[in-house]
Amino acid sequence: MADPEVRVEATPTEDTPADDVAMADDGDEAEAKAGDGEEVSTLPQAEAPKRATFLDYLKSPMVELVLGTGSDQAVLTAHQAMLVKSPYFADVCAQFSEGSKRRIELPDEDLNATGSFLEYLYMDEYFPRRLNSHKDSPLEPDDSVPTPDDSGAALLKHAKVYTIAEKFGMPALKSLAHSKIHRATSTAKGEIAYARYVYDKTSASDETIRKPVAAFWATRSHVLRHEAEAEFRAMCLEYPQFGFDVLSLVLDMKEKRGERHEGSSQQPPASGRKRARVSQG
Structure with missing residues (x-):
């Protein structure tokens, strides 16, 4: 049996003031907690980043986006703090010098698609919106889409x-x-117009948008014969x-x-066990 532990309590003396004794006790207590598995940090706590408010976005400088050329040219404006949500525009805006004109040339971009992009930056949605949060929610009516939609306007918009x-x-x-593409309705000719855009503007490796296009036509041979064979x-x-x-999908x-x-027409496999021969003797 071990000898009983003798603990000598520290008492203030002329060489060790009372405050130093208290600090020593606090240090012992911290070490004890650390020994019990609790992590004791002596580093200063970092302040939480300040949340950006909508007003902060509105206070940021305005940036001009110049789309198209010649008589078709249009100028859109947006707050820089909104634009830099996009890595593309963050890189461009980082090159602006203090006091310089903030102007970005986008001669090849579609005006309506860029407008929808900016609408999304500000609203987290763009028209036509989903009517509710359900994954199969239809889209709100769009009067700009003709009926019937032989041009594929609804599909092309998204x-x-x-x-x-x-x-x-x-x-x-x-x-x-992409989710709105699958909610849009069109005709066979409209679907062909959409397919032409997809195969012209997207990468060959982008199966997310290309594969559904090919699958649509692989399962609609009757439509090809009667509605859009020439197209x-x-x-x-x-x-x-x-x-x-x-x-490839048709052959698959x-x-x-x-x-x-073949699997359904095959006869059940015969038993491998031989029948017993009947003795002729």
Whole structure:
């Protein structure tokens, strides 16, 4: 059995003032807590970053966006603090010098798609909006879309927002635009116009938007025969990759149907056990 521990309490003396004794006791207590598994930090606590308010955005400098050329040129304006949410514009705005004119040339960008991009920066949505938060929510009516939509206006509106979101580095907007594409209605000719835009403006590796286009036409041979055969032929000649993608999906579906048919028509495998021979003796 160990000898009992003898603890000598510190008492203030002329050489050790009372305040020093108290500090020593506090240090012992902190070490004890640390020994019990509690982390004791002596570093100063970092202040939480200040939350940006909407007023802070509005106080930031205005930036001009110049779209188009010649008589088709249009100038849009936006607050710089809003624009820099986009990595693309953050890089451009970082090059502005103090007191210089904040002007960005975008001669090749679509005016309506850029307007939708800016609307999203300010509102986290763009017209036409979803009617509710449900994943299958329809979109609010859009009077600018003709009926019937042979031009593919509804589909093209969101496809252009999708491509501009890709360029400006806005994945959330890109996802939103893609979800609206699947809520838009159109005719066969409108779908071909949309397919032409997708295969012209998007990367060959972007299966997110290209694969559904090819799948749409791979499962609608009756539509091709009666509503858009000429347009489909022209599309295949203009964009051979589109024709190949559709054909590949058609052959895949045919192969799967053949495998299911063969599987259902096969007789059950016979037992490997031999029947006992009957003795003829």
